[in-house]
Structures are given as C-alpha cells and as structure tokens.
Amino acid sequence: MKIITTGMLKKERxxxxxxxxxxxxxxxSSDLGLQLQVxxxxxxxxxNELSESGKIxxxxxxxxxxxxxxxxxxxDVYAQDSKKEVARKAIGxxxxxxxxxxxxxxxxxxxxxxxPDDLEATFFTISPVVALELSEKKMLTVILxxxxxxxxxxxxxGSKTIADLSEIGVDLCFLGTNGIDLKEGITDSEWxxxxxKKAMIGASARIAIMCIGEKLNSxxxxxxxxxxTIDYLITDLASNDPKLQSYEAHTKVI
Amino acid sequence: MKIITTGMLKKERxxxxxxxxxxxxxxxSSDLGLQLQVxxxxxxxxxNELSESGKIxxxxxxxxxxxxxxxxxxxDVYAQDSKKEVARKAIGxxxxxxxxxxxxxxxxxxxxxxxPDDLEATFFTISPVVALELSEKKMLTVILxxxxxxxxxxxxxGSKTIADLSEIGVDLCFLGTNGIDLKEGITDSEWxxxxxKKAMIGASARIAIMCIGEKLNSxxxxxxxxxxTIDYLITDLASNDPKLQSYEAHTKVI
DNA sequence: CAGGAAATTGCAAATTTCTGCGGTTTTTTT
DNA sequence: AAAAAAACCGCAGAAATTTGCAATTTCCTG
Numbered sequence: 001m002k003i004i005t006t007g008m009l010k011k012e013r014x015x016x017x018x019x020x021x022x023x024x025x026x027x028x029s030s031d032l033g034l035q036l037q038v039x040x041x042x043x044x045x046x047x048n049e050l051s052e053s054g055k056i057x058x059x060x061x062x063x064x065x066x067x068x069x070x071x072x073x074x075x076d077v078y079a080q081d082s083k084k085e086v087a088r089k090a091i092g093x094x095x096x097x098x099x100x101x102x103x104x105x106x107x108x109x110x111x112x113x114x115x116p117d118d119l120e121a122t123f124f125t126i127s128p129v130v131a132l133e134l135s136e137k138k139m140l141t142v143i144l145x146x147x148x149x150x151x152x153x154x155x156x157x158g159s160k161t162i163a164d165l166s167e168i169g170v171d172l173c174f175l176g177t178n179g180i181d182l183k184e185g186i187t188d189s190e191w192x193x194x195x196x197k198k199a200m201i202g203a204s205a206r207i208a209i210m211c212i213g214e215k216l217n218s219x220x221x222x223x224x225x226x227x228x229t230i231d232y233l234i235t236d237l238a239s240n241d242p243k244l245q246s247y248e249a250h251t252k253v254i
Numbered sequence: 255m256k257i258i259t260t261g262m263l264k265k266e267r268x269x270x271x272x273x274x275x276x277x278x279x280x281x282x283s284s285d286l287g288l289q290l291q292v293x294x295x296x297x298x299x300x301x302n303e304l305s306e307s308g309k310i311x312x313x314x315x316x317x318x319x320x321x322x323x324x325x326x327x328x329x330d331v332y333a334q335d336s337k338k339e340v341a342r343k344a345i346g347x348x349x350x351x352x353x354x355x356x357x358x359x360x361x362x363x364x365x366x367x368x369x370p371d372d373l374e375a376t377f378f379t380i381s382p383v384v385a386l387e388l389s390e391k392k393m394l395t396v397i398l399x400x401x402x403x404x405x406x407x408x409x410x411x412g413s414k415t416i417a418d419l420s421e422i423g424v425d426l427c428f429l430g431t432n433g434i435d436l437k438e439g440i441t442d443s444e445w446x447x448x449x450x451k452k453a454m455i456g457a458s459a460r461i462a463i464m465c466i467g468e469k470l471n472s473x474x475x476x477x478x479x480x481x482x483t484i485d486y487l488i489t490d491l492a493s494n495d496p497k498l499q500s501y502e503a504h505t506k507v508i
Numbered sequence: 509c510a511g512g513a514a515a516t517t518g519c520a521a522a523t524t525t526c527t528g529c530g531g532t533t534t535t536t537t538t
Numbered sequence: 539a540a541a542a543a544a545a546c547c548g549c550a551g552a553a554a555t556t557t558g559c560a561a562t563t564t565c566c567t568g
Contacts, residue, residue, distance in 0.1 A: 011313045039528050128382030128398060135405045144382060144410055146400025146418060151389045156398055164400060293518050
C-alpha cells in the first residue's frame with residue numbers, strides 16, 4: 001500500500017498512526033517513516049508519545065493495537081484476516097447515496113471501519129458497536145435500531161427490534177451467518193437471532209451474506225432463508241475457488 | 255488556493271478561520287497569515303481565543319477542527335472526579351427491580367460502571383456507549399432506545415427516539431444538564447437535545463438531574479422544565495454546601 | 509467631533525518545540 | 539559470536555510560540 005502524505009502536523013501524524021493501527025493491528029516504524037515522509041526517529045518519538053498516553057503498545061520494530069491480543073492460536077489470526085478480506089469485499093457493494101442495513105459481529109465491525117471517509121450514505125444497524133464505529137465517519141447518517149440488548153451477541157433483539165425493522169426499507173442488507181449450505185440455505189441455531197435475521201431480510205431489497213470460507217456447507221438447526229433469497233455471497237475465498245462453484249447457480253458469488 | 259482579504263475585523267477573521275477549518279479540518283498559522291494579510295502573531299492570538307472558547311483545537315503549527323479526533327480516543331474527561339462522585343450518589347437511588355431510563359455523557363457512563371454486579375433491574379438508555387457498559391452486568395436487562403445517532407453527543411435522537419420514548423414508562427429517569435438555575439429551571443442549548451429530554455421526562459415517574467457543582471446557576475437558551483418537575487438534584491457537593499440551599503425548597507438535594 | 513481609554517496589532521527578543529543526524533547502545537537475526 | 543536492524547541519546551538548526559512593548563486603531567463619551 002502506498003500512502004502519500006506531506007506537511008502533516010504532529011497531531012495529524014498521531015491520528016494517522018492510530019488509524020493505521022486500527023486497520024492493521026500493527027505498524028512498522030519503517031513503513032510509517034515512508035508514509036508520513038518523516039525520519040524514523042520522528043516516528044519513534046510519535047510512537048513513544050502515543051504509547052505513554054496508553055493509546056498503543058510499542059514494540060520493537062513498531063507498535064501494536066492496544067486491544068491486540070497475542071495470538072492464542074494460529075487459527076484466530078487467520079480468521080481475523082479472512083474476516084477483513086470479507087469486509088473489504090463487502091464494502092465495495094456500497095455506493096454513494098445508498099441505504100444499508102447491517103447486523104453485528106466482528107466482520108461487520110471490520111466493514112464499518114473500512115467505510116470510506118467521504119462516503120455519503122445511510123446505515124441502519126442493530127449493533128451499538130457497529131453504530132459507534134460508523135459514527136466516526138462524518139458523511140454517514142447512522143440509525144440505530146433499538147431493542148433489548150443481547151449480552152452475548154451485543155446486538156439489539158426482541159419484539160421491538162423486529163417491529164422497527166418491519167417499518168423500514170433499505171437497498172442492501174449485510175448479514176453474517178454460521179450456517180450456509182447448498183440445500184438448506186442460510187441456517188442459524190438461535191431462535192431470537194433467526195427472527196431478527198428474517199426481519200432484516202424482509203426490510204431489504206437485496207441481501208448480502210458475509211461469511212468466511214470455512215463456514216461453507218455447514219447446517220444449523222433452524223432455517224433463515226433459502227439460497228435463492230440471497231443476492232450476494234461474500235467470502236474470503238478467491239472467486240474461482242472450487243468450493244464456491246456450486247453456489248454460483250443460486251447467487252452472485254463475490 | 256489564493257485568498258485575498260484586507261482590513262478584516264477580528265470577528266471576521268475568526269469567522270474566516272472557522273470556515274477554513276470546517277473546509278479543510280485544519281489550518282496552518284503561516285497560511286492564515288498570508289490569507290488574512292496579518293502577522294502570524296495576530297493569527298496565533300486569534301487561534302488562542304478560538305481555542306479557549308472551545309471552537310477549535312490549537313496545536314503546534316496551526317489548529318485542527320474540533321471534530322478532529324482519534325478513533326477510539328477517550329476524550330479527556332473534564333472534572334472526572336466530580337462526575338464520579340455524582341455517579342456514585344446517583345446509583346444509590348436505584349434499587350432491586352426498578353425500571354430506569356438514562357441519557358448519555360460521561361457521568362452516565364460512570365454510573366453504568368458503578369451498577370452493582372448483582373443488581374437485577376431494567377435499564378432503558380438512548381446511549382449505545384452506556385448500553386454496552388451496562389451489558390457487562392449479568393443481572394440487568396438493557397434496552398436501547400433507537401434513533402438517529404448523534405455524532406457529537408453519541409446518543410440517539412430524532413423523531414424515532416421521541417416516539418419510542420413516548421411509548422415507555424419507567425420509575426426513574428437520570429438526566430444530565432448544562433444549565434440549571436433557580437428561576438429558569440433546567441435549560442439546554444440544543445433544540446434536538448431539548449426534545450429528547452422532554453420526552454424522557456414524560457416517560458418517567460420520577461426525575462433525577464445529575465450535574466457537577468459548577469454548573470449550578472447557569473442558564474442556557476431553551477427551557478427543558480422547571481425545578482419543581484425535578485425530584486432529585488444530584489451533585490458532587492456536600493449536602494450542606496451553601497450553593498445548594500436555595501434549591502432545597504424545590505427538589506430533594508443529594 | 510475632539511479627546512482619551514481600551515483594545516488591537518506588529519515587531520523583536522527570548523523561549524520552547526520539533527525534527528533530522530551522527531554516534532552509541534540494545535535487540536534481533538544469522 | 540558476528541552482523542544487521544532498530545532504538546536511544548544528545549545536539550543543533552529550523553520553525554513556532556511566547557512575551558513585553560510601542561504604535562496604531564477602534565470605540566466611547568461628553
């Protein structure tokens with residue numbers, strides 16, 4: 001990635017660094033030196049200041065996100081990258097002026113982070129976390145669908161959420177899922193989640209399912225909708241991946 | 255870009271600077287000196303004034319937009335200790351089984367943190383931040399009132415929020431305020447905020463106002479309600495503080 | 509409209525902050 | 539253990555800011 005910046009104020013550099021860290025979970029002093037067009041000493045001084053005020057964690061070679069958890073196992077990191085890739089592809093579907101509805105979860109959060117700063121659009125969401133992240137983007141209108149906050153999923157659920165969803169209409173809805181299968185379509189294991197997802201589907205003209213490749217061909221207890229209801233299937237896999245071939249008959253694979 | 259200006263009054267220069275900042279998110283002292291045809295010393299004095307009145311953020315080399323902020327940065331909390339004391343007193347009003355409604359802001363967030371882990375109660379809130387904090391408490395039911403997320407206040411506002419508030423009824427409502435005065439009662443400076451606060455008051459059997467002592471006897475542009483509407487006034491001051499005496503005729507001072 | 513107080517502005521000197529560089533130390537890699 | 543990479547340290551020049559002060563302008567008031 002090449003980012004050219006000139007004549008930044010120190011505070012701006014700090015903000016830039018924080019953004020880079022939020023985006024990639026880490027930064028290298030050498031990269032920042034090039035991107036910010038300053039010496040690595042200056043970068044290190046910046047990192048020191050940010051570190052002393054507790055915004056980042058400085059390590060040899062650069063810095064890490066404060067919320068960065070050291071990889072417990074390789075798979076976690078791998079999934080993280082996969083989700084970022086899914087998010088990156090997903091945000092490509094959103095264009096100027098659209099009205100979008102999103103659920104919660106880490107993939108949605110990643111997507112919220114990747115919304116371009118100059119995009120003017122309206123985002124409905126049932127996730128307070130996603131809403132707060134989206135509120136960083138100046139040009140967005142963010143509407144939080146209320147309801148009973150589910151402590152595990154950290155999204156709003158329940159009859160109020162369902163009722164409110166039934167009153168809106170959006171262009172595109174992003175949904176995550178744990179169960180997706182050729183025959184059973186989209187499935188879920190929790191009844192409450194199921195109800196909300198159905199309501200979200202009902203509120204949207206087009207539906208995009210986001211899931212990492214390893215979730216393909218797994219079936220949960222209850223059916224959300226069939227594959228034909230889905231307009232886009234967004235995964236981290238390459239579009240020519242054989243695992244995706246059989247899905248292409250039912251939906252647009254991205 | 256070349257902008258030629260001559261013979262501007264200070265007020266005009268200030269307006270010009272604010273415009274430039276709104277446009278570009280930052281200004282350089284040196285640029286402004288040229289654009290305004292005044293010495294950089296004058297520019298710096300202007301920036302100092304604008305900074306002191308909280309319109310901009312002055313940094314070495316120029317100034318940044320007030321809305322310039324780091325993603326995730328916890329803004330320096332002003333008078334944090336006082337607010338914690340207010341929060342500590344406030345949470346004492348909540349008892350088992352109650353239904354409570356709260357607004358947003360740092361004081362409310364402090365209160366959310368202080369909710370006992372074993373308290374079983376229902377909290378309605380218009381603040382996603384407070385909601386997420388409350389969701390840490392296992393025994394609470396947390397209901398987030400939806401609406402359009404206000405980027406500055408980080409609370410939900412707008413007609414949807416008002417409508418939803420009109421449909422609920424709670425035992426106790428916690429409200430923060432910037433303006434409280436014996437004669438004018440509770441006042442606020444933003445119309446949208448005013449509407450929401452009125453709706454919150456309408457939804458609750460009892461009203462508790464939370465504010466730090468220094469806010470006492472200040473008046474803003476628009477009236478929320480009179481002091482008699484208020485059931486509790488919670489401040490960080492000792493209950494025998496002379497500043498509080500005159501309020502005791504209208505409301506219970508804590 | 510004259511006169512004077514108060515506010516404003518530019519200038520220069522003193523001070524502080526910022527930044528890159530060379531030399532040295534520490535950490536990591538080979 | 540040696541080599542390489544990254545950090546650290548201190549310094550000096552550049553840039554920005556502060557401060558005091560004098561000159562000027564603005565704003566009242568009679």
